[in-house]
Amino acid sequence: MSKGVHRFALLVAVATFFLIIAGANVTSHDAGLAVPDWPLSFGKFFPQMVGNVFWEHGHRMIAATVGLLTIVLAIYLQIREPRRWVKRLGWIALGLVIVQGLLGGLTVKLLLPLWVSAAHATLAQLFFLTTVSMAVFTSRSWTITEPKIFETDNGVSPRTLCVASLALILVQLVLGATLRHSATWNQLLPTGLLVAHITGAIVVTLALGVTASTVLLRHRDDRFLTRPAIVALSLLFVQLMLGIAAYITRAASPYQPQPLNPMIAVTVAHVACGALVFAATILLTLRVFRVLRVEKRTVGVLATA
Amino acid sequence: MLSKRAGLWLGLIATLGLLSLGSSCSKTAENTNEGSTSEKVKYTKGDVGTISGTISFTGAAPENPKIDTSADAQCASKSPNLTAETWVVKDGKVANTFVYIKEGTVDGKKLDDYDWDKPSSAATLDQNGCHYKPHVMGVMARQEINITNSDPTTHNIHFLQGKNPDWNQSQPNGAAPLKHQLNTPEQMAQVKCNQHPWMKAFVGVMKHPFFAVSAEDGTYKITGVPPGKYTVIAWHEGATGPGTEKPMEVTVPANGSATADFSFGASAGLQGQPSSLPLIAVEFPMLGKH
Numbered sequence: 001m002s003k004g005v006h007r008f009a010l011l012v013a014v015a016t017f018f019l020i021i022a023g024a025n026v027t028s029h030d031a032g033l034a035v036p037d038w039p040l041s042f043g044k045f046f047p048q049m050v051g052n053v054f055w056e057h058g059h060r061m062i063a064a065t066v067g068l069l070t071i072v073l074a075i076y077l078q079i080r081e082p083r084r085w086v087k088r089l090g091w092i093a094l095g096l097v098i099v100q101g102l103l104g105g106l107t108v109k110l111l112l113p114l115w116v117s118a119a120h121a122t123l124a125q126l127f128f129l130t131t132v133s134m135a136v137f138t139s140r141s142w143t144i145t146e147p148k149i150f151e152t153d154n155g156v157s158p159r160t161l162c163v164a165s166l167a168l169i170l171v172q173l174v175l176g177a178t179l180r181h182s183a184t185w186n187q188l189l190p191t192g193l194l195v196a197h198i199t200g201a202i203v204v205t206l207a208l209g210v211t212a213s214t215v216l217l218r219h220r221d222d223r224f225l226t227r228p229a230i231v232a233l234s235l236l237f238v239q240l241m242l243g244i245a246a247y248i249t250r251a252a253s254p255y256q257p258q259p260l261n262p263m264i265a266v267t268v269a270h271v272a273c274g275a276l277v278f279a280a281t282i283l284l285t286l287r288v289f290r291v292l293r294v295e296k297r298t299v300g301v302l303a304t305a
Numbered sequence: 306m307l308s309k310r311a312g313l314w315l316g317l318i319a320t321l322g323l324l325s326l327g328s329s330c331s332k333t334a335e336n337t338n339e340g341s342t343s344e345k346v347k348y349t350k351g352d353v354g355t356i357s358g359t360i361s362f363t364g365a366a367p368e369n370p371k372i373d374t375s376a377d378a379q380c381a382s383k384s385p386n387l388t389a390e391t392w393v394v395k396d397g398k399v400a401n402t403f404v405y406i407k408e409g410t411v412d413g414k415k416l417d418d419y420d421w422d423k424p425s426s427a428a429t430l431d432q433n434g435c436h437y438k439p440h441v442m443g444v445m446a447r448q449e450i451n452i453t454n455s456d457p458t459t460h461n462i463h464f465l466q467g468k469n470p471d472w473n474q475s476q477p478n479g480a481a482p483l484k485h486q487l488n489t490p491e492q493m494a495q496v497k498c499n500q501h502p503w504m505k506a507f508v509g510v511m512k513h514p515f516f517a518v519s520a521e522d523g524t525y526k527i528t529g530v531p532p533g534k535y536t537v538i539a540w541h542e543g544a545t546g547p548g549t550e551k552p553m554e555v556t557v558p559a560n561g562s563a564t565a566d567f568s569f570g571a572s573a574g575l576q577g578q579p580s581s582l583p584l585i586a587v588e589f590p591m592l593g594k595h
Contacts, residue, residue: 257371
């Protein structure tokens, strides 16, 4: 197993996280159409970075960097990674980043239709999921760990809980992305989507709370599992606080003459922290699947015993 | 069954197809015209009159917030003290109110059923000091709008999709004027600059020439109005909005004049879909502006 591959995969995941922050800045600054052409910016590779061009073209530059890094990672995996399925994951990541780039182009060409913008924001999270997973799969802790915890199938398995939490977080991220792109800073957020996103926050809190608590209670001595569970819970708390702050500042925003720094900072932090909650839950889920084995309990055997 | 690789390629091709479709859609939308003027007749009688009046503000006029133009050094240099133009009120009189005839009857025919001549000259929308001049304007449908950039920086002029399609063009400093026209009547088309998000303007697009924008002293005058009974609307953008409308019934006598005075207060609607959730307006002056 190559330490270099893992470090590079980690670099791609971290770069993707910064790309998500850059994308969130584009939305919060209302800079999505500051550069009206694509793939070049004003017909140039590097235009003058004034006003909102800084955010829009900056996002493109970081996206291009992540794209290049993903190409290198995919090739690196083919050379140094022995597991075929991990190699394949490298190509999947490359395919996703290409589609993501094209969706970014579509947002400009079609002048920010909601469905394209929301799809662009959603695919960003799916790509992030892929890069975080690759960083996990190539890590030493993943490869040296063997399945060691055996649970009987009484009650709900942490595996099921983790997958459910992960799916709910993804749905919540999609709702959040759609909400953000359904109204610019000077418009009120649509009530239906806002209520759905708040409801989603409650559901995710319950789901992730139960999942992390189950892991912490059942496997309190296994730091391989408790660490990501604690991180996920902590980030969830921060995310809820940021969500409240984002609502307050965003609600005030339509009354302002321009997007103000408090609203921008808080909403971008909310997006970034959402991605971190997602990443921590991905890590928890993958680790749970790595070490937990559920043994089928046979009623007949128990009866005999 | 398709292999996974084939599925991936199909996905890529589909996305590329959408990309090209999107480009073609945006072009065809610009060519949309509404209706035809072939069956309409011109009003040729010389007995036209005027509608005039004053727009007043009720109560204390709100202070327009200062705009932070520091994101673009050229804007900061040219307009260091730029403020929002929501309420341009002087001595209780309101500028930037768009007044127009919404409907009416002339010699038994609807006003919109006549063929009204477009002005021979283009309307001008200038980007000067990193704000639009004028802030509110009116044009007739299909009238040419001349868009100029008097600033030493690049702007992008973006007519937002309403009844007319989205139109987003970049205009560097020193570039030739851009030409644009709005084909469908709309009250009010919104214009913004995505590079400088504080920049916004409103354009009233009419089927007829009977509209005016109130001046700094709050006065307006609509000329060449045929005698008849009309519903006149005064529109103001309000706090954030697509604005507030005030209607008034007005009768214009032959060769005469009618007066229609309007007044506005500080309250106004918000643009976008209304939210029924409580809104909490919080300011963080210590953190500054973008």
